[in-house]
Structure formats: structure tokens, C-alpha cells
Amino acid sequence: MTKHTSFVKKKKCWKKPQMRDIARLTWSIIRFGILLGLCFMIIYPYIVKILNTFKSYPDYLDPTVRYIPKYFTLDNLTTILEQMNYKKTLITTVLYSSLIALIEVIVSALAGYGLARIKFKGNKLLFMLVIFELLVPPQTVFMPMYIKFRFFYGGLNLINTYWPGIILACTGLGIKNGLFIFMFRQFFKNMPKELEEAAYVDGCSVFKTFFKVMLPNAVTLMVTVFLFAFAWQWTDTTNTTLYMRNTELMANAVNNVNGGELSSLVVAYNNSGAMLAVLPIALVYLVGQKFFIQSVERSGITG
Amino acid sequence: MKKGRKKALFTKRELSGYIFLLPVILGAIFIFIPAIANSFIYSFNNVTVEFSGIEKTFIGWQNYIDAFMVDTEFRLILANAAKGIVLDTVVIILFSFFISNVLNQQFKGRGIARMIFFMPVILTTGIVAKVEGANALYSTMEIATDSSGSAFGQMGIRGFFHLESMLAGVGLPAFATNLVMSVVGNIQNIVNSSGVQIIVFISALQAINPSVFEASKMEGATKWEEFWKITFPLLLPNVLVCVVYTIIDTFTNPVYGVVDYIQSQAFNSGKMGYAAALSWIYFVIVLVFLGISSSIISRRITYID
Numbered sequence: 001m002t003k004h005t006s007f008v009k010k011k012k013c014w015k016k017p018q019m020r021d022i023a024r025l026t027w028s029i030i031r032f033g034i035l036l037g038l039c040f041m042i043i044y045p046y047i048v049k050i051l052n053t054f055k056s057y058p059d060y061l062d063p064t065v066r067y068i069p070k071y072f073t074l075d076n077l078t079t080i081l082e083q084m085n086y087k088k089t090l091i092t093t094v095l096y097s098s099l100i101a102l103i104e105v106i107v108s109a110l111a112g113y114g115l116a117r118i119k120f121k122g123n124k125l126l127f128m129l130v131i132f133e134l135l136v137p138p139q140t141v142f143m144p145m146y147i148k149f150r151f152f153y154g155g156l157n158l159i160n161t162y163w164p165g166i167i168l169a170c171t172g173l174g175i176k177n178g179l180f181i182f183m184f185r186q187f188f189k190n191m192p193k194e195l196e197e198a199a200y201v202d203g204c205s206v207f208k209t210f211f212k213v214m215l216p217n218a219v220t221l222m223v224t225v226f227l228f229a230f231a232w233q234w235t236d237t238t239n240t241t242l243y244m245r246n247t248e249l250m251a252n253a254v255n256n257v258n259g260g261e262l263s264s265l266v267v268a269y270n271n272s273g274a275m276l277a278v279l280p281i282a283l284v285y286l287v288g289q290k291f292f293i294q295s296v297e298r299s300g301i302t303g
Numbered sequence: 304m305k306k307g308r309k310k311a312l313f314t315k316r317e318l319s320g321y322i323f324l325l326p327v328i329l330g331a332i333f334i335f336i337p338a339i340a341n342s343f344i345y346s347f348n349n350v351t352v353e354f355s356g357i358e359k360t361f362i363g364w365q366n367y368i369d370a371f372m373v374d375t376e377f378r379l380i381l382a383n384a385a386k387g388i389v390l391d392t393v394v395i396i397l398f399s400f401f402i403s404n405v406l407n408q409q410f411k412g413r414g415i416a417r418m419i420f421f422m423p424v425i426l427t428t429g430i431v432a433k434v435e436g437a438n439a440l441y442s443t444m445e446i447a448t449d450s451s452g453s454a455f456g457q458m459g460i461r462g463f464f465h466l467e468s469m470l471a472g473v474g475l476p477a478f479a480t481n482l483v484m485s486v487v488g489n490i491q492n493i494v495n496s497s498g499v500q501i502i503v504f505i506s507a508l509q510a511i512n513p514s515v516f517e518a519s520k521m522e523g524a525t526k527w528e529e530f531w532k533i534t535f536p537l538l539l540p541n542v543l544v545c546v547v548y549t550i551i552d553t554f555t556n557p558v559y560g561v562v563d564y565i566q567s568q569a570f571n572s573g574k575m576g577y578a579a580a581l582s583w584i585y586f587v588i589v590l591v592f593l594g595i596s597s598s599i600i601s602r603r604i605t606y607i608d
């Protein structure tokens with residue numbers, strides 16, 4: 001009986017593929033439209049800002065010029081580059097962001113391993129603390145933090161130097177550092193225990209096991225965390241403009257951009273300055289996008 | 304003898320745990336905990352910065368009372384922010400859930416689409432977000448200028464579709480029209496803040512065993528049933544993760560204006576104690592949101608192993 005009906009159904013279905021093909025085609029067109037629209041929406045501000053950089057003064061006043069400049073000029077670009085002191089700022093920011101990212105990778109890897117694999121009193125408490133540090137909004141702590149850096153131990157004034165960022169990174173309090181610790185913890189938790197046990201049997205100490213056995217497996221994650229930390233330090237405005245205002249970092253250089261008397265020109269200059277500031281990060285993202293996207297998939301955040 | 308030796312080994316291992324976490328412990332003891340405690344103390348004081356240090360005078364609950372009774376602007380900003388956070392979290396989760404289901408299908412250009420959707424996580428933070436905030440301010444002051452290159456402003460989509468009058472014409476009640484309009488006007492912000500959530504949902508979708516779907520197909524389940532009986536329950540833990548992430552991510556977003564208001568109170572008006580009280584009020588409200596949403600969702604989660 002059942003055999004029979006299934007046979008009949010199959011025969012009936014013979015015409016169905018055509019309908020299905022039409023449905024599939026319609027859906028793929030709709031899907032293309034939705035995705036194109038949304039992707040365009042994400043990219044649109046960037047395109048307009050980049051085109052605006054090459055507009056000459058009359059183009060800003062001309063209502064018929066919307067996107068493509070009539071009188072192409074590089075004057076704006078050279079002015080902005082000069083105002084931002086671009087070359088020096090670029091070098092400083094690359095070095096500083098790399099330093100911060102490197103420190104954060106080391107601190108997070110150590111902390112992540114300690115939290116994942118070593119049982120000691122206060123392990124759970126420390127993990128909760130890390131999550132809490134991630135949760136607390138910066139504006140809750142920025143005033144005491146500012147005062148702490150203003151009158152650092154021994155009355156040192158660290159405001160407007162490069163030190164606050166470095167100190168925060170060294171103590172696991174950098175930008176989204178808690179997230180990195182969490183990622184390392186999840187990673188080490190999922191590593192097979194046998195690896196470690198074999199190392200212990202062979203007489204390795206805890207530290208030797210960590211550096212010789214565990215860490216080489218985590219190279220991909222280390223690169224990922226480095227890239228994230230690098231990018232977020234680069235684009236960070238909270239810490240940079242609060243504690244390190246006079247330093248030559250990109251976030252501060254954008255504030256130095258001003259474009260004459262016309263207010264709409266000031267806005268345009270600021271936007272172009274921001275584009276120039278994040279241009280290197282855009283390139284890093286294009287090259288390393290696999291690391292960025294895969295990292296979220298593999299980080300264990302997904303459970 | 305044997306027991307004692309075992310105990311010694313254990314403490315050595317414990318000690319190494321503390322060494323691994325030394326930076327975090329030092330940071331907590333010397334920077335984080337004092338900062339949190341000070342912020343809490345400031346909120347009950349009148350704080351002024353002098354050359355030699357800070358001056359505090361204890362005033363009890365006065366800062367908190369002022370925030371709710373005297374400062375009408377803060378009340379308004381806070382109410383708007385609370386409404387915005389709840390609405391945006393819901394929309395972001397729905398949006399990223401939908402997009403991740405679309406991006407999980409096989410088609411050409413999937414990689415590029417994914418790359419673009421994740422781009423705001425890296426690029427549209429900090430510097431660019433700040434400039435966009437300034438653009439929004441300018442565009443409310445002088446509507447004519449489009450030199451900022453800010454995203455489709457509220458005017459753009461509204462003007463183009465005449466959406467508001469269209470919805471009113473259909474006979475939708477005013478509050479529903481307002482709701483739709485606020486979501487549409489905020490679409491840029493929503494797309495920009497759902498990069499991580501989309502990737503989390505995609506990887507969860509790919510983690511579902513395909514044989515489950517095969518089995519259900521054999522039993523005669525439709526796609527609709529498949530979605531509600533298999534995909535949705537299996538993704539609920541990830542919904543929880545995404546809701547928590549979204550709330551944490553959105554409430555520091557300058558779009559809602561609370562962060563800027565607190566900062567202006569602290570640095571422009573010089574009322575440090577008052578600003579501390581405001582930030583604690585905001586933090587507690589966010590914690591309440593987190594608690595309510597996670598308890599609602601986690602009650603529905605069933606873990607299958």
C-alpha cells in the first residue's frame with residue numbers, strides 16, 4: 001500500500017521541477033536585491049566620503065553635483081594630509097597599535113589558559129571578574145580612571161602621554177580585552193587533555209607545557225586576536241581622546257582637521273580625514289578578512 | 304608521606320595559576336576595583352578637581368535625587384535611550400537572524416556579502432562612528448548640506464517613499480506608524496551593529512547536523528515546520544548570546560546620547576559626582592535589561608546533547 005502511494009506521488013511530481021525552478025529563480029532574484037541593497041547601504045557612506053574628498057570648492061556649492069565631482073582636485077587631500085601630519089601619525093599609530101595588540105595577545109593567552117586549565121582557588125571568581133570588566137561601561141569608570149592617571153602613584157601626571165593605553169593593556173583592561181581572554185579560554189578548554197597529560201608525564205613544567213605544547217596550537221587564534229586588538233586600538237576614540245589627547249594617534253589627528261569658514265566644508269573635511277584615518281585598517285581587513293570572520297565562527301562564542 | 308607530596312604538587316600548580324593570571328589580578332587590584340569603588344563613592348559626593356587632587360564633600364543621595372527630580376533633560380534622554388535599546392535589540396536580532404539564514408544558502412558572491420556585512424564591526428567603530436555622530440548633528444541643524452556623506456538620513460527614506468503618509472493612509476494607528484518610522488529611520492544603525500550576530504548565527508546554522516533535516520524530510524515535514532521545530536530551538540542558545548552581546552554593544556552607542564550627556568556633565572559642567580551618579584543609574588538599568596531578557600530566553604532553551 002505505502003509503496004504504491006509513493007510511486008503514484010513520484011509520478012505526479014513529474015511536472016513539479018518547473019514550478020520549483022521558477023520559485024527558486026524568483027527567490028534568488030529577491031535575495032540578490034535584498035543583499036545588494038543592504039550591502040550598498042553599508043558601503044554608501046564610504047563611497048560618498050571618498051568622492052567628496054576630490055570635490056573642488058565650487059562643486060560643494062553646486063546643487064547639481066551630487067556624487068561625481070565636476071572639477072576634480074587634489075587640494076583637499078593635500079591640505080588634510082598636512083593638517084593630520086599624516087606620515088608621522090601613520091608611523092606612530094602603526095607602532096603603538098602593534099605594541100598594544102602584542103601586549104593584549106600575551107596577557108589574554110596567559111589569562112585564558114590559566115582560567116581554562118588550571119584549578120586554583122578563585123578561578124571562577126576571576127573569570128566572573130573578567131566578564132564584569134567587559135560589562136562595565138567605560139563612562140562608569142572613566143572619571144576615577146582619569147583622576148588615577150592624572151595623579152598616578154607618586155603624583156605622576158600620565159594624562160596626554162602614551163602610558164595609559166599601555167598600562168591598561170598590560171593589566172588586561174584594554175579595549176574589549178575581556179572578550180579576547182574569553183576567546184582564549186574557550187579555545188584552550190576545547191583542546192584535548194591528553195596533550196597536556198603526555199607533556200606532564202614527560203616531565204614538563206606547567207609553563208613549558210604551555211609554551212611548547214599548547215601555544216603552538218593557538219597560532220591562528222593569536223593572529224586573530226592580534227588583528228582585532230590592532231584594529232580596535234586604531235579606531236578607538238574613548239581612551240585615546242580621554243587620556244591621551246595630545247598624542248600623535250589617528251583618532252586625535254582627525255580632530256585637528258578643519259576646513260576653513262564654510263561649515264559644510266568643515267564637515268566634508270572631517271569625513272575625509274576619518275576616511276584617511278581608517279584607510280590602513282580597511283586594507284588590513286581586506287587582506288585578513290578570513291581571520292576576522294572565521295575567528296567569530298571558531299571562537300566558541302557560538303557555544 | 305605520599306599524601307604530603309601530592310599536596311605540595313597541587314599548591315605548585317595552583318601557584319602557577321596565579322602567575323598566569325597575574326596581569327589580570329594586578330589590574331583588578333590596582334586599577335579596576337579602585338576605579339569602580341571610587342566611581343560609586345563619587346556618586347554620593349560633590350566632587351571638584353583641584354590642582355593637588357580631588358575635593359569631596361558628602362551629600363548623600365542628593366545626586367540621585369537630582370537626576371530624577373531636578374534634571375528634566377536627563378530623564379528624557381534616559382527614557383528615549385531605554386526605548387531605543389529595547390526596540391533596536393529586538394530588531395537587530397530579527398534582522399541578523401533573517402540575514403544569516405539568507406547567507407547560509409549556496410549562491411555566488413556569498414563570501415563578498417559576508418565580508419561586507421562584517422565590515423562595520425572593524426571599520427564603523429570609534430573614529431568613523433564619531434564622525435557620523437557629528438554629521439547627524441549637522442544635518443539636524445542645516446538640512447540642505449549633503450557634503451557630509453552621511454548615510455541615508457531619516458529624510459532620505461521618508462522623503463522617497465512618503466512612507467509616513469502612506470502608513471497613515473492605510474489606517475495604521477499612530478503609535479504603530481511611529482514604531483515603523485523609528486525602525487526605518489534607524490536602519491543604518493541596525494545594519495551596522497549586526498555584524499557579529501550574523502556570523503554567530505551562520506556558524507550555529509552550519510553546526511546543525513544535516514541528517515536531522517533529512518530525517519524530518521523523510522517524515523514529511525515542510526520547510527516551515529523544519530524551521531520552527533528544528534532550526535529555531537537549536538539556535539535559541541545563540542539567540543541568548545546575541546541578545547547579551549547586542550545589549551552590551553548598543554548601550555554604549557553614542558546614538559542614544561546618554562554617553563555624551565554624562566561626559567558633558569563631567570567635563571564641561573564640572574559635576575563629576577553627578578556624572579558618576581548618572582552613569583550608575585544607566586548601568587543598573589542596563590543590568591536589569593540583561594537580567595530580564597536572559598531569564599526570558601533561557602527559560603525556553605532546551606539543550607540537546
